[in-house]
Amino acid sequence: MKLIAGVDIGNSTTEVCIGEIGGDGKMRFLSSSSVMTTGMKGTVANTAGVIHALDAAMGKINRPVSEISLIRINEAAPVIGDTAMETITETIITESSMIGHNPSTPAGAGQAAGTIIYIGHLPEGKPGIPYIVTASSLSAYDEVADVINRYAKKLDIAGLILQADEAVLVENRLEHKIPIVDEVKSINSIPEWKMAAIEVALPGQSVRMLSNPYGIATLLKLDADETKAATPIAKSLIGKRSAVVIRTPHGNVKENVLPAGELYVKSDQVYPVNIDSGADRIMEVLGQAGEVIDISGQPDTNIGNMLINIKNGMGNLMGEESGEIRITDILAVDTLAPVQISGSLAGESCMEKAVGVAAMVKTKHLPMEKIADELKRRLHIYVKVAGVEAVMAALGALTTPGTRLPLAMLDLGGGSTDAAVIDSDGRVKTTHKAGAGELVSMIIQTELGLSSRHTAEQIKKYPLAKVESLFHMRLENGAMHFFENAIEPKYFGNVVLLHPEEMVIIDEDIPLEKIAAVRKDAKRKVFVRNALRALTEIAPGHNLRNIPNVVLVGGSAEDFEVPEMLMEELANYKIVCGRGNIRASEGPRNAVATGLVLSYTGGQQ
Incomplete structure (x- = not known):
């Protein structure tokens, strides 16, 4: 009896497969595990994750790691995603100051242009000049309204900018209605005596003048060159409920x-x-x-x-x-x-x-041998750097029920997309392509403007819904889901991710439809494009129609929509494609680790 461990160190996860060779020489698979990779793939820091994964796999069969006779780790090519x-x-970087933080409580409607003046300096104002007044949170809303009402009788007060969340309270007390923007935290940074334009849209609408460079030019009297420089500002204000644009505090526009x-x-x-x-x-x-x-x-x-x-x-x-x-x-x-x-x-x-x-x-070297030496030192078990990663994945993929040679395999990982094809004579051709799950997460985070990569990862993994009452939610496919009992009020009105254990609220105020569109587009750009170019490279005659079967393995093959996208695309070439089910029990995971164990028995025979 001999225990063999296959270890696959990936960009995101480290996977282990434990096999036992009996007296008759036959292999019997005992357990497997998957943990997060520690450190960058190919560095000695990986050893901590490997030991953790070995402990987890052996713990499932209640046996110590010391009973393992041989550990085989993947011979990764010296490439890292x-x-x-x-x-x-x-x-284009301009020195225009602007505010467009889309507060939820502006008041009034319309647009106005004028000279910035602090509320305490209104006595210095001159009749006939339009003014945009600013008031910090040190001024109470009733005091602000009283001052505006008094000075509006002799000055042209066109708009108001508040630091506090009090626009509606002030507007209710004004005798003459004007557009008001509030919740401006950096109000003390607004330069006085400079020209500014202010706009507040009606509820359910967004600003139109200040999201248009020619609108900004109209209100602030810009020339053609200044209008061109204001274009990034206008673009940033698209979809905002309220906005303020202040004309270049330093008197000119500089571009870098x-x-x-x-x-x-x-x-x-x-x-x-x-x-x-x-x-x-x-x-x-x-x-x-x-x-x-x-x-x-x-x-x-x-x-x-x-x-x-x-x-x-x-x-x-x-x-x-x-x-x-x-x-x-x-x-x-x-x-x-x-x-x-x-x-x-x-x-x-x-x-x-x-x-x-x-x-x-x-790189010149990917120190898998250093990882092997460190594992030997810490575990006192013989460790061998074994077969090429993509070949091992292809061997593992062959344990999926319903497969046969010739067979192609796509390993959809975190940093790269690996492909291999095994012909009827057992010859293997492989390729490594840049781009996989991590690039998808980066695109989602960037296009949605998310502050957290973790949120982007969750958006990538789980479907969406909008909770529209305490008893029902609208799924992203338009279907309604009803609850037998009222859900927690914190979910009401929020876009949520349908995690298997609980709903996860997305804190950013982004429409469900936009999140879903960005997520799907990112996956198509990365996974579908990479699959086609990888399979074309390894296909006989570089013709996809010469590949009859494709098995999807790797962490990203567990995705709830990527396999379906690939199935639809590869159906155009009459290719049978689907998620692998390694050893009929592991799903698309554990292909490389399983292949490492299988290749040992093959070598022995």
Whole structure:
């Protein structure tokens, strides 16, 4: 009797499979486990996660780890997935101050333009000049209303900006109604005696003048060049209930333009492609280049800085010079990213065209042997770095009921998408492509403007609903779900994620429809595109119609909608595609770990 452990160290999770070889030489699978990977994949920090996973797997069969005779860990290729996001249009930074934080309680309606004046300086005002008055929270709402009513008889008071949440209270006491914006925390930063435009929309509507660059130009009397510079401000105010734009406190507009730049794909020659041409063109050039030696970007540009940061970060992690780090594959995805507007008083940003990049970073060494040595030292068990990861995954995929050779496998992980095809004679062809679950999470976080990557991860994993009463909610597919008993009031009116254990409230005020659209689009951009290019590369004759079956494995194959997306897409090529069920019990998980155990018995035979 001999216990063999297969260990798969992935970007996100570390998985273990325990098998027992009996006296007759036959393998019997005993247990498995999955834990979060500790540290970056391929570093000695992985050992803590491996030991934890071994403890969990052996604990299920009530046996100590010391009984294991051999540990086999995956021989990962020296490539590690990394992701980055950067704007790819020219970034225009203006010194205009603006407020557009979309408070829920503005008052009045309409737009006005005038000179900023603090409420305590109204005695200095002059008749015939329109004024926008600002009042801090030190002034009580009834005092503010009383002062405005007194001075409105001799001054032209066009609008009001409040620091406190008291717009409605003030408006109720005004003799002459004006647009009022409240909840402006940084009101003391508003420069006095500068021109400003204010707008409040009716309930259920959004501002129209200040979300239009020509509207801003009309209210603040801008010339053509100033109007162009105000475009990011107008874009950032789209959909807001109220807004204030203050004309350049320093008297002029300054721009700092950082170009998008060019990408250089090096193979037998250098293939340049301008980032502004978009992700489709980038991927087209990458396909034309053939076997890629390295990918770099134009210096002092958005894309150049992004790729340098990826190489430097990986070099620091692996203890290598950045010049020894090479990027051998990228997945470029068109998306939108928020760009901070310099001088904004409430942290405003505008959405700009951006590129999300997942990169396969090749180092001189991926120290799997160092991991093996550390495991030997700590566990006193022989550890062997075994078969290539994608090959092991393909072997594990073959344990799915209903499969046969020839067979293709897609391993949908966190950092990369790996593919392998086994022909009828057992020959294996593999490929590694940049981009998987982590890039999807990054796109979701960026496009929705989420403050937390954890929230983006949850949005990726679970379907949505809107709780419309204490007894029912509307699912994202439009169906209604009713509750037998009233749910907790905290869920009422919120968009929630349908976690198996409990509903999770999304704190950000984003419509359900937008969240669902961004999530699905991100998955299609990453998983569907990557699946097609990976399978095309390994397919006989590079023709997808020569692949009869595809088994989906890996953590992202457990996703509630990605397998269905791939099934629909691959059905166009008459390919049978579905989630794997490793050993008829593990679902799409544990393919590599299972393959490591199986390959040992195959080698013995």
